[in-house]
Structure formats: structure tokens, C-alpha cells
Amino acid sequence: MRLSRNPFGYFGQFHLNWAGTRWFRKWCQDEGMPDPFIGWASGDNSGDQCDLGPDNVHTGLARVWCRALEKKHPELTKLSNKLIANQRTLELYTYLYPHKAGGKAHPLSEKEWERRAIAAWYAILKYGIKHGDILEYC
DSSP states (O other): OEEEOOTTOOSOOOOOOHHHHHHHHHHHHHTTOOOSOTTOOSSSOSOOEEEESSSSHHHHHHHHHHHHHHHHOHHHHHHHHHHHHTTTTOOHHHHHOGGGSSTTOOOOOHHHHHHHHHHHHHHHHHHHHHHOEEEEOO
16 A cells, blocks of 8 residues: 655655555454545555545545544544644654664564554544545555
């Protein structure tokens, strides 16, 4: 999945490989959440785009997913709001993989990585709902 940002977007690319998308979809199912991949119409990872912005089907689905996370996991939405507040200085890749950014950081635990990935997805959707964006699954 590639996040295609408009020139004013700040999150950069958010990439999940196929194993990552399976994990995230299963987490959502286990938590009673809607499918997280808003707009993935074909279901086969073939370049579908999700347009967020003015009220449309994708935006409506994104709102449903965000409300579900807000109800079930308010602590993750608080973390997400911090990401949105710091988006101008946030490098999402470094946030998820601090050990690959150089320095002496250690890899995140699986639980912490999952927590951050979910918070990042919420932040991306919330930003896209408010400001418009295109998410592209490829």
C-alpha cells in the first residue's frame, strides 16, 4: 500500500507489505473493527485508489473506522492525535522503525510496533478526511 500524498501532506509514505495487510485486517476483525482498507474495491492489491475529502463513499467508510477505533481504543486515538499535531516534523518510517534511522535505537517490540502502526493509520485517515488525500493500494 502506498500513501500518495498531495504536496501539502506531511506523513510521507506509509507502506505495509502483504503480510502487514493480513495482520492489520486480522487485528481489526479480532477487535470487532471494520475493515481498515477503505476503498480497496478489488481486494487483490491491484492499484485501487481511495479518495478522501469531500463526502464520498471512501470518506464515509474512513469515518466509520475512525469512530470504531475511538470507541474501542481511545488510548490509540490519543497517540494518533499526537502524530497529527507533530506531522510537520514526523518521519513515519523512523517512527515505526527507529532502529533503521541510525543511532543507537533498538527495534520496537511487536506490540509497540502494532500500536504505532494502528495509531498512524488512524492519523492518516483523520488527516485525509479533513484535508483530502489519495491512498493507493499497490
